[in-house]
Amino acid sequence: MERNPHADRFAEIIGAANVLTAPEDKAPYLREWRDLYQGVTPMVLRPGSTGEVSAVMKYAYDNDIKIIPQGGNTGLVGGQIPLETGDEIVLSLGRMNKVRAVDPDGFTITVDSGVVLETLQNEAEKVDRLFPLALGAQGSCQIGGNISTNAGGTAVLAYGNTRDLVLGLEVVMPNGDIWNGLRTLRKDNTGYDLKQLFIGGEGTLGIITAAALKLFPKPKKLEAAFIGLSDPHAALKLFSAAKAQAGPVLTGFEIMPRVGLEFCVSHLQGARDPLEGEHAWYVLMELSSGSEAFPVRDLMESILGEAFEAGLVEDAAFAQAMQQVADFWHIRHGMSEVQKEEGGSIKHDVSVPVALIPDFLDKAIAAVQDFVPGCRPVPFGHLGDGNIHFNVSQPIGADKEEYLAKWDAMNEIVHGIVHEFGGSISAEHGIGRLKRDLLKGVKSELELDLMRRIKDAFDPKGLLNPDRVL
Incomplete structure (x- = not known):
C-alpha cells in the first residue's frame, strides 16, 4: 500500500512510532464502544506534548488536513470517530498524561x-x-x-x-x-x-x-443507602425531603428500575441485589460531610425513618462499610455496560425539570411500550439534577438489527415528550454525529447562526472535528 504523503512529516514531528498506520494498530481508535460507528483513517497520531500538538495542527492547517481529536474513546455520540470517507486523521491525546x-x-x-x-x-x-x-x-x-x-x-x-x-x-x-x-x-x-x-x-x-x-x-464521613420504592413519584418525594433536611450534605441521588438491577445482577461481575425483596424502582442515596463530627448516619436514618412512616420507602439497606458503599455504586456505574448483554438498546440522554421527572417517565415509558410491544425500558440516572438516561432494550428474543432500525423513530417519540416537558435532548453526552441533525429542532435559527459564526471565527477552514455538532 502506498504510504500517505503526510506520514513522513508527522513522523518528524512526533516520532515514527507514534504515527500508527497498520490496521491492527489503528483499530482501537476507530470503533465506538456501542458499535454505532466504525471509522476509517489513514493514520492515528499520538503526540506527547502541547508543542507537538501545535506543530501537528500547524502542518494540518497549512495542508487542509482534517483532524479528529480523541481522548479515551468513551464518547457516546460518535464525535471522536472519523468518518467512513477515510480523509480524516485521528489525533489521540493518550500520551499526554502528566x-x-x-x-x-x-x-x-x-x-x-x-x-x-x-x-x-x-x-x-x-x-x-x-x-x-x-x-x-x-x-x-x-x-x-x-x-x-x-x-x-x-x-x-x-x-x-x-x-x-x-x-x-x-x-x-x-x-x-x-x-x-x-x-x-x-x-x-x-x-x-x-x-x-x-x-x-x-x-x-x-x-x-x-x-x-x-x-x-475530601469527605470524612460518608453514608449510602440502597432503597426500594414503588414508583418515581415516591422517589421524587424522598428526594425533596432529603434535600430539605440534608442540603449540601446530600451528594448523590440516583434512580434505577428493577429491570436495570436485574441486568446488573445477571451480567456485572460482583453485583448482587442489596435488598431481599423485589421492588419496582430503586434509589441510591449518598450523604457526606467534610467533618468527622457531623452525624451523617443519624441524618440518613432520620430521613429514611420519616420516609418509611410516610409510605414512600418500602425497604432500604444501609452500607455497613466503605466496601459496601463501593458495591452500591458499582451497580449504578455498571448499568450502561450491562445493557449490551441484553441485545439492542436504543439510547436517550435527556433532562427535564426535576419536579417533572415522574410524569415524564410515566408518559415516555407508556409511549415506547406502545410503539414496540415487549420492549424493556431501562430509565436510570441522576434524579437530583434532572438527567435521565432513557434507554430502551429490545424485546426478549427480538432481532437486534430489526429493533435498532427503529432508533430514529423512537428518538422522535421520546424527544417529542422531552420537548413537551421543557427538557433537553442531550443532558451530558453532547451532540457529536448522533444528534447533530436534531439540533435544528431544539435550537432557534439565531442560536444556530451564532454557533456557526463562532465555529467560522475559530476554524475558518473547517478542519477540526468537521461535521460534528454543526
Missing part, C-alpha cells in the same frame, strides 16, 4: 488532557482532597474528553457539571496557535471567559491539551 501541579492548599490540580479520570481522582486522594467528577467510564475516559463534552456524572447534584470544575485551560487552536489560559484564579472579570467556549465544544473549536481544575475537601 500531572503538572497539585496545590492542596489552593485546592487546585493542573494536568495534561490525556490523564485518565480515575488517575486524577487518585492524585487528589493522595493529598487528602477530592476531585468529584465520577462516571461509569472513569477507568478509561480522559479529562480532556470530559471537558470537551462537559461530562456530567453522578456528583453533579453536589458539585456541578465538569464546566463548574474548570478554572483554566491550555488549548491548541486549529491553526496551531497555543492559548495558555491555565489560570487558577477563582475570580477574573477581564473580558470574555474564553475557556467556556471550549468546555462542551466537543473538539470543534480547539484541542484542549491541559486543564487547571478545582479540588474539594
Whole structure:
C-alpha cells in the first residue's frame, strides 16, 4: 500500500512510532464502544506534548488536513470517530498524561488532557482532597474528553457539571496557535471567559491539551443507602425531603428500575441485589460531610425513618462499610455496560425539570411500550439534577438489527415528550454525529447562526472535528 504523503512529516514531528498506520494498530481508535460507528483513517497520531500538538495542527492547517481529536474513546455520540470517507486523521491525546501541579492548599490540580479520570481522582486522594467528577467510564475516559463534552456524572447534584470544575485551560487552536489560559484564579472579570467556549465544544473549536481544575475537601464521613420504592413519584418525594433536611450534605441521588438491577445482577461481575425483596424502582442515596463530627448516619436514618412512616420507602439497606458503599455504586456505574448483554438498546440522554421527572417517565415509558410491544425500558440516572438516561432494550428474543432500525423513530417519540416537558435532548453526552441533525429542532435559527459564526471565527477552514455538532 502506498504510504500517505503526510506520514513522513508527522513522523518528524512526533516520532515514527507514534504515527500508527497498520490496521491492527489503528483499530482501537476507530470503533465506538456501542458499535454505532466504525471509522476509517489513514493514520492515528499520538503526540506527547502541547508543542507537538501545535506543530501537528500547524502542518494540518497549512495542508487542509482534517483532524479528529480523541481522548479515551468513551464518547457516546460518535464525535471522536472519523468518518467512513477515510480523509480524516485521528489525533489521540493518550500520551499526554502528566500531572503538572497539585496545590492542596489552593485546592487546585493542573494536568495534561490525556490523564485518565480515575488517575486524577487518585492524585487528589493522595493529598487528602477530592476531585468529584465520577462516571461509569472513569477507568478509561480522559479529562480532556470530559471537558470537551462537559461530562456530567453522578456528583453533579453536589458539585456541578465538569464546566463548574474548570478554572483554566491550555488549548491548541486549529491553526496551531497555543492559548495558555491555565489560570487558577477563582475570580477574573477581564473580558470574555474564553475557556467556556471550549468546555462542551466537543473538539470543534480547539484541542484542549491541559486543564487547571478545582479540588474539594475530601469527605470524612460518608453514608449510602440502597432503597426500594414503588414508583418515581415516591422517589421524587424522598428526594425533596432529603434535600430539605440534608442540603449540601446530600451528594448523590440516583434512580434505577428493577429491570436495570436485574441486568446488573445477571451480567456485572460482583453485583448482587442489596435488598431481599423485589421492588419496582430503586434509589441510591449518598450523604457526606467534610467533618468527622457531623452525624451523617443519624441524618440518613432520620430521613429514611420519616420516609418509611410516610409510605414512600418500602425497604432500604444501609452500607455497613466503605466496601459496601463501593458495591452500591458499582451497580449504578455498571448499568450502561450491562445493557449490551441484553441485545439492542436504543439510547436517550435527556433532562427535564426535576419536579417533572415522574410524569415524564410515566408518559415516555407508556409511549415506547406502545410503539414496540415487549420492549424493556431501562430509565436510570441522576434524579437530583434532572438527567435521565432513557434507554430502551429490545424485546426478549427480538432481532437486534430489526429493533435498532427503529432508533430514529423512537428518538422522535421520546424527544417529542422531552420537548413537551421543557427538557433537553442531550443532558451530558453532547451532540457529536448522533444528534447533530436534531439540533435544528431544539435550537432557534439565531442560536444556530451564532454557533456557526463562532465555529467560522475559530476554524475558518473547517478542519477540526468537521461535521460534528454543526
